[in-house]
Amino acid sequence: MGSPSIHLVTRRVHLFVRSSHDLCTTGNCTNCSHLYLLRQHWWEGWYLGSAHVPTVSNASEMEEQDDNQPTTGSPDTSVLEPTKPNLFPQRLWRATRRLLPVNIWQEVKDLCVIAGPVFLSQIMVYMVNIVSSIFCGHLGKIELDSVTLAVAVINVTGVSIGSGLSSACDTLISQTFGGKNLKRVGTILQRGVLIVLLFCFPCWAIFMNTEQVLLLCRQNPDVARLTQMYVMIFMPALPAVFLYQLQTRYLQNQGIIWPQVITGASVNIINAAVNAIFLYGLNLGVVGSAWANMISQFAMCLLLFLYIRFKKLYVETWSGWSWDCLQEWGSFIRLAIPSMLMMCIEWWSFEIGGFLAGLVSVTELGGQAIMLELATTAYIIPLGFSVAASVRVGNALGAGDPEKAKASCNVAIFCTVFFSVITSIFLVVLKDEVAYIFTPDREIVALVSRLMLIFGPFHLCDAMACTCGGVLRGTGKQKTGAIMNAIGYYLVGFPIGISLMFAAKLGVMGLWLGMLICVFLQASFFLTFSLRLNWSKVCEEAQVRAGVKPKKEEAEPDVSQLEISCNGFAMVPDGITQSSSNQCAITSAEVAGAAVLPDAAEEIQGDELLIQEDSANVLVNVVGEVLPVKQLILRRGLALGSAIISLLIGVVIKILTANGNG
Template sequence: MSQRSTEKAEERVMMEEGLLLTAEVRRRWEVVLAEEVKKTCYIALPMVVVTVSQNLLRVASMSMVGQLGELELAGIAVATSLTNVTGFSLLFGMAGALETLCGQAYGARQYQKVGTYTYAAMISLFLICLPISVSWIFIDKLLIFLGQDPSISAEARKFSVWLIPSLFPYAILQLLTRYLQSQSLVLPMLWSSVVVLVVHVPVCWALVFSLGFGSAGAALAIGASYTFNVILLGVYLYRSKSCEKTRVTYSGDVLPSIKDFFRLAIPSAIMVCLEWWSYEIVVLLSGLLPNPQLETSVLSICLTVGVLHYYIPYSFGAAACTRVANELGARNPKAAKTAILAVSILGAVEVIITSTTLFCARSVLGYAFGNEQDLVEYVSDITLLLCFSIFADTITAILSGVARGCGWQDIGAYVNLGSYYIVGIPMALVLGFVVHLNGEGLWSGLTIGSVVQCVLLTVVTCLTNWEKQATKARERLFEGGFIDDE
C-alpha cells in the first residue's frame, strides 16, 4: 500500500508539473503573440494614413476640376479611370516585387542588397514609364475609337498629357515606400505624406483657379506633390542613421538585379491589375443595364465605399508582407506564422466592426451621395452584399500581403485570373443580364469572385511548408537563384 501511494503521489506531481509547463508555454505564446500584434500595428496604422494621403492627391484635384464645369469633370473622370488602368496600377503592382526582395534581404541582414534591389527597381520602372507616357499622348484617339464624345476625349487627353510628368516621381515614390516599409521605417512616410497633402490643396487651387491652368493645373499639381514627397523621403534616406546600412552607392550588382526584379514584378503587376481592372469592367457594364444612370451610380457608390475601406486591410497586408518577408529572410518560419496569425486577428476585429457599422447605417448611407429616394433605397438594399464583399476583400488583402512577403506573386496572379475572369465576371454577366438582377447581380458576381480568391489564398497559405519557404528565401538571397514553387 505504501508503494502504491508513493506511485500515485509521483503521478500526481508529474501531472501538476505538466499542467504548470503547459500553462507556462501558453503564457509565453500569448506574450509572443501580443508582441507581434504590437509590431504589426506599428507598421499597419501609419500605412493607412500614408496610403490614404497619397490617393487623396488625385481625389482633391478631381474635386477642384469639377467646379470648372461638366465637360472638364467628365474629361478628368474618364482620364483618371484610363490612367489608373494603363499606368498607375501597373507601376503600383510592379513595385510590389520590392516588398519581397527588400523585405527578405533586410531580414537576412543583407543590407547592401536592399539598396541594390531598390536601384534596380528604379531603372526598371523608369523604362516602363516611357511606353506608358507615349500611350497617354494618344489617349483621345483610343476614346474616340471606343465611341466616346470627341470633346470629352480632347479634355481627357489634355489632362493625361499634363499628368505624364507625375509618372516618374510616382514610380520612385512607390519604390521608396517599399524600401522604407521593408525596414519598418513607416513614421517618416506618414509625416511626409501628410505634409504633402496639406501643401497640395492650396497649390492645386492656385494652379487651377488663380493662374487659370484649369485641368492641366490639377495634373501639374499632382506631379509636383509626388515630386515633393520623393524629395522629402530622399532627404530622410540620405540623412537618417536608420538607413545607413541599406544606403549604398550604385554598383555593378544593380544591372544583374534588374532580372531578379522583373521575375517578381511582372506577376506582381498581373496580380494587382487583374483584380483592379475587374471592378472597372463591372462598373462599365452597368451602363448597359436598364436605367443605367441609377445602376452606374449605385455601383460607383459601392466601389467608392469598398476602395475607401480597402486602404485599411491593404495596410494590414503591407504589415504582414513586411513581417513575413523579414522573418523568412532571417530563417524564422515560426515567427512568420505568428505574424500571419497576429495580422489575421487584427483584420477580423476591424472587418467585424466595419461591416456591423455599415449594415446598421444602411438606411442613411445613400444620403451621403445624393437625396434621390430611389438611390437611397437601392443603396440600402445592396449594403448587405457590400458587407460580404468587404469581408472577403479584407481576408484577400491580408493574404495577398503574405503572398508578396513569400514571393508567391505568380501564384497570386493565377488565383486572381481564375477568381475574377473565370468565375467572377462570368457570374456577374449571368446574374446581371440573364437572371436580371441588374446592378445587384453584377456586384454579386464580383463578390463571388472575391470569395473564391479568398478561399484559394487561404488554402495555399494553410498548406504552405514554412521551413521550405525560409530555405527558398535564403537561396534567393545567397545563391541569386529563384526556385519554382511546386
C-alpha cells in the same frame, strides 16, 4: 444530494488543484499535470456544453487511481473525457488556439506598429485625388467627367503598373533585410529603379493614345479630348510616381513607415494650395487640375527622397551605385510581373465594372461609383495588415525563423478578420444613410442601400484575400496569387456578374453578386494556401534569395574519387557503403595507402563542417549566375531598345490616327 453552484464548484476545483500542487516538492509532478488536466477538462466541458464533467467529489479518487498506475508513459486521461466528445465548438476552439502563438499580443502589437502608419500613409495618398476632385466640383459636367476619367486612365494604365512592379521589393527587400544582408538591399533598390523607369515608355505610349481609345469606346468626343489633354500634361510625373512607390517599399520593408505619413500630409497641403491657385486664381479649369496633380506627384517623390537623405535612413543599406544592379534582372522580373498582375487584375476589374454600369443607366453608374469609393476606403484597413504581414513574414524568413513567420501570418489573418467584421457590420447598419454623404438622389441612395447587403460579406472575403496576398508577397509566391486572381475574376466573377447584370437584368446588383462569388473563392484558396505552406522550405528559399545561403547543389558525389578505409583494409567500391560498426572513414584518393585513425578522421570531418558552415554564412550581393560584361551590355541594351521601340510605336499610332481624324 443536489449539485453545488457553479461558482462554488469552480472555487473548490481551483483550491484543490492549488493545495495539491503546494505538496509537490519535485520539478516534474505527474499529479499536478493530472490535476491541471482535470481543471482544464472541467472548464472546457462546462463552457462548451459537455454532458459529463468531473466534479470535486471524485477528484481524489481519480488521483488515487493515477498513483496506482505505472509511471512510464503519459498519464491516462481517459477518465477525464466527456461523454460527448468532438463537439464542434470545442474542436473549433482548440484548432484556433493551435493556430495562434503563445505571445499573440506581442505579435498583434508588432503588426499594428506597421499597419497603423501604413493606413495613415494610404489615406494621405488617397486624399490627393479626393482634394483634386473637390476643387473640380465647380467646373462644368464635361470638365468634371473629363478629370474623373483622366484620373481613372492614369491609375489603370500607369499607377497600377508601377505599384505592381514595385511590389517585387516586398519579397526581395523584406527577406534580404531580415537576413541582415543590408548592402544588398541598396542593390535591389537600384535594380528596381532601372526596371520601373523602363516600363514608363510603354505606359507613355498608351497615354499618348488615350483619346483614340476612348473614342473607340464611344465616349463623348469633348470628354475624350479634355481627358487626353489632362493625361498629356501628367505624363512627365509618371517616373516620379514609380520612384515614390519604390521608395515606400524600400522603407516599409525595413519597418520604417512614418516618413510616408509626414511627407503625405505635407503634399496634401501643397496640393490644396496649388489647386486653389490654378483653378480659382487663374481659372485654368482642366489644365490647372492636371498641372496641380503633376506638381503634387513630383513633390511627393522629392519630399520623401529628401527625408531619406537628410535623416540618413539610407546609411546602412546604401553603398553607392554598383554594376551589380545590372545583374539578376530575371529574378526581379519573375517576381515583379506576377506582383503587378495580382494587383492590376483586381484593380482593372472594378474599373471595368464602372464602365459596364454606365451602359445600364445613370442611376446604376452613380451607385457603382459610390460603392467603388466605399470599397476603396474600407480596403485601406486590410491593406495596412497586408503590408504588415508581408514585412513581418519576409523579415522572419530572411532571418531563418519559419515559426515566427508562421505566427505573423496567422495573427495578421485573425486581426484582419476582426477589423473587417467590425467594418462590415458598421456599413450594413448604416446602409440607408451612408449614400447621403455622396449624393441626395433618392434612387441612387436606395440602390446603394440594397448593394450594402452584398458589400458586407464581400468586404470580409476581400479583406482576407488582401492580407493573404501580403503573405504571398512576403514568401515570394506571387505567381500563385496572380493565377488565382486571373481565374477568380476573369473566369468566374466577371462571367457570372455580367450574366446577372445584363441577361438576368439585375444591373449593378448582379455585378456585385458575381464579384462576391469571386472573392469568396479567392479568399478560401488564399487562406488554405497560406495556412498549409511548408514554412521550412519557404525559409530556405528566402535565405537563398537574400544572399545569406548558397543554393543547394544537386550533383551526386564522384564515387570514383573516394576510398573507404575500413579496419585497415582499403578498397574502392562500386557504390558508397557504410559500416554497421561505424569504423569506416572516407578519405581522399590522394592519401591512398596512408593509415587514417578514427580520431583524425573525426577531426577532419569536423574541420570540413566548420568550413562549410562559415562559407554558408558569407553574405553575397549577387545571387545566381553572374553575367559577363559583354552579355550584360547586350541584354540590358535590348531591354532599353525594346522600351524605346514601344514608345515609338505609340507615337506612330498617334500620328496616323490624328491624320485619319483630320
